Structures are given as C-alpha cells and as structure tokens.
Amino acid sequence: MGRMSEELPAYAEHVLELTERIPPGRVMTYGDVAEWLGEGGPRQVGRVMALYGGAVPWWRVVRADGVPLPGSELRALEHYRAEATPLRPGAGGEPRLDMRRARWDGGGNSDEAHT
DNA sequence: AGCTTGACCGACC
DNA sequence: TGGTCGGCCAAGC
DSSP states (O other): OOOOOOSSOHHHHHHHHHHHHSOTTOBEEHHHHHHHHTSSOHHHHHHHHHHHGGGSOGGGEEOTTOOOOTTOHHHHHHHHHHHTOOEEEOTTSOEEEOHHHHBOOOSTTSSOOOO
C-alpha cells in the first residue's frame, strides 16, 4: 500500500547509527554529526537525539562548547569518568569536555590525536 | 500561511 | 568568560 509507516525516519536512523560508531572516550558535536552525515543541521540532530537518543550512547553527542547535556549532566559525567573522556575544569569548577582532545572526526582517521 | 520552539553554532562585543 | 544576535532547519500550533 501506498503509505510506508516509518517507525523511524531514515535521517534519525543515520544519526543513531553514527552515534553508536563514536568510540568510548570520544565525542562529536551536533554540528559535526550533521556535517559528517552531509545532511540536515545541528538542530535536526538535536531533535533526533531528544526523541530517540535513549537507545544509543547519547552522552557522546554534545554541544560545541563542551557543556554536558543539561538535565542529564550527572549521568553524562558518570560515563565520561568511566570512559576516561578528556574533561576540563570550567570557570565555576564545573567539569566541561575538553573538546580539543575529545572531539572525534568520525573515523576518517582514528589515530590523529596525540597532539 | 505565519509564528514559535528547539538536546545548535559562530561571530561579536 | 559570558551574554546577545542572527542564521539555521524541521516540527507544532
């Protein structure tokens, strides 16, 4: 029949798939995901994560400024600690992601970090 | 059809 | 370091 009941939009599936691909200890920004995918924008990625992010390592997709997801900071921090994700003390002493080291390019070159 | 909202981003000041 | 502004793009009302 004509209508295909998409339980999960194709775009959402791509976002989730890439998210699962992010190695432990690394993160990608919403914008990076969108750019890597070559479609949509940061806001679309954010929407997907808000709706279906619970099924994937959501803590590995973060804002460009390295601030942990508001509302789930504790849970995120726990994961970062467990994965040894590069963190950095913020102004108020609050931990923020060290984007310079934690940012992952998407597998184009897995080993590139290391200053 | 128009306006608001959102797990955003970069430039500016 | 932090606040504001404009741009972005899809979904809801």
